[in-house]
Amino acid sequence: xxxxxxxxxxxxxxxxxxxxxxxxxxxxxxxxxxxxxxxxxxxxxxxxxxxxxxxxxxxxxxxxxxxxxxxxxxxxxxxxxxxxxxxxxxxxxxxxxxxxxxxxxxxxxxxxxxxxxxxxxxxxxxxxxxxxxxxxxxxxxxxxxxxxxxxxxxxxxxxxxxxxxxxxxxxxxxxxxxxxxxxxx
Numbered sequence: 001x002x003x004x005x006x007x008x009x010x011x012x013x014x015x016x017x018x019x020x021x022x023x024x025x026x027x028x029x030x031x032x033x034x035x036x037x038x039x040x041x042x043x044x045x046x047x048x049x050x051x052x053x054x055x056x057x058x059x060x061x062x063x064x065x066x067x068x069x070x071x072x073x074x075x076x077x078x079x080x081x082x083x084x085x086x087x088x089x090x091x092x093x094x095x096x097x098x099x100x101x102x103x104x105x106x107x108x109x110x111x112x113x114x115x116x117x118x119x120x121x122x123x124x125x126x127x128x129x130x131x132x133x134x135x136x137x138x139x140x141x142x143x144x145x146x147x148x149x150x151x152x153x154x155x156x157x158x159x160x161x162x163x164x165x166x167x168x169x170x171x172x173x174x175x176x177x178x179x180x181x182x183x184x185x
Contacts, residue, residue, distance in 0.1 A: 018175075019043055019044050019047045019048075020047055022044070022135065022174065022180070023044065023047055023048055023051060025180075026102065026131065026133050026180075026182060027102075027131075028048055028051050028052065028102060029051065029052070029056075030051065030052055030053060030054065030055065030056060031052065031055045031056045032051075032052045032056045032101040032102065033052070033056055033057050033058075033059075033099055033100045033101050033102070033127075034048040034049075034052055034056070034057075034058045034059075034100070034101065034102045034104060035058070035059045035060070035095055035100045035102065035103045035104065035122075035125055036048065036058065036059070036060040036061070036104050036106065037061055037090045037093065037103060037104065037105055037108070037118065037121075037122065038061070038062055038063075038090060038105060038106065038108035038109075038111065038112070039060035039061060039062045039067075039068070039071065039085065039106070040062055040064065040067045040071075040106075041067040041068075041070040041071045041074075042060065042070070042071035042074060042075075042083075042085075043106065044104060044106045045058050045060040045071065045083060045085070046071070046074060046075075046078075046080070046083070048104075049075070049080045049082055049083035050078075050080070052082065053080075053082055054082075056082060057082045057083070057084065058082060058083045058084070059084050059085075059095040059096075059100075060083065060084070060085040060086075061085065061086050061087070061088050061090060061093045061095075062085075062087065062088075063087065063088065063089055063090075064087075065087045068085050068086065068087045071083075071085050072085055089113070090112050090118045090121070091112065091113055091114050091117045091118055091121070093121060094121050094124060094125060095125055096125055097124050097125065098124075098125070098126070098127055098128070099125065099127065100125045100126050100127060100130050101126075101127060101130045101131070102130060102131050102132075102133055103122040103125055103126055103130070103131075103132050103133070104133045104135070105118075105122075105132075105133065105134045105135065105136070106135050107135055107136055107137055107145075107178065108136075109134050109136055109152060109157060109160075110136060110137070110146060110150055110151055110152045111146070111150075115160055116160060116163065116164060119132070119160060119161060119163075119164035119166070120164050120165075122164075123164055123165055123166065123185050126184075126185050128185065129184070130184070130185065131169070131182055131183065131184055132161065132166055132181075132182070132183045132184070132185070133180070133181070133182055134157055134161065134180070134181040134183070135174055135178055135179075135180050136151070136152055136157060136178060136179060136181075137151045137152075137177060137178060138151070138154075138177060138178060138179055139151045139152070139153040139154075142177060145177065154171055154179050154181070157179075157181055158171065158181065161181060161183050162183075165185065166183035166184060166185060167183060167184050167185075168181065168182070168183050169182040169183055169184055170182045
């Protein structure tokens with residue numbers, strides 16, 4: 001399978017994964033704190049930072065230094081003083097304890113070395129009434145995205161999330177290629 005990488009400025013991606021629609025559907029609003037784990041070059045982090053202004057913040061981490069650099073350059077261009085990004089492993093990242101309204105995994109939970117540890121970190125970062133958001137690839141053959149054997153089925157993702165101590169709030173379809181799981185600590 002050909003794995004195509006989509007950047008945040010890719011207009012084709014907007015056709016099948018609209019970040020504004022997804023952020024609206026999960027309730028990202030002014031004053032909220034949004035943590036994007038595996039942020040890449042900011043496909044979700046940038047619109048989230050625009051939405052949570054003026055009092056909200058976005059924290060973003062990714063292992064890909066080049067992607068984080070592109071994100072930081074865009075943050076500077078837009079003057080988004082409420083988006084803080086860093087290069088690092090999700091397994092070793094804990095931005096805060098009990099500060100986040102949302103901890104977001106945008107098509108990447110299956111990529112982490114230790115997804116269980118990443119989920120436990122997410123639980124520590126969330127406020128008691130916050131939400132874990134897992135947007136991920138459906139487990140079906142497609143022309144792009146990760147290989148089928150690497151993808152998490154909804155059942156596998158649900159099991160991992162519940163095993164980390166979360167309660168599922170909803171599981172829904174998020175377009176032709178993805179599902180969306182919302183859970184609370």
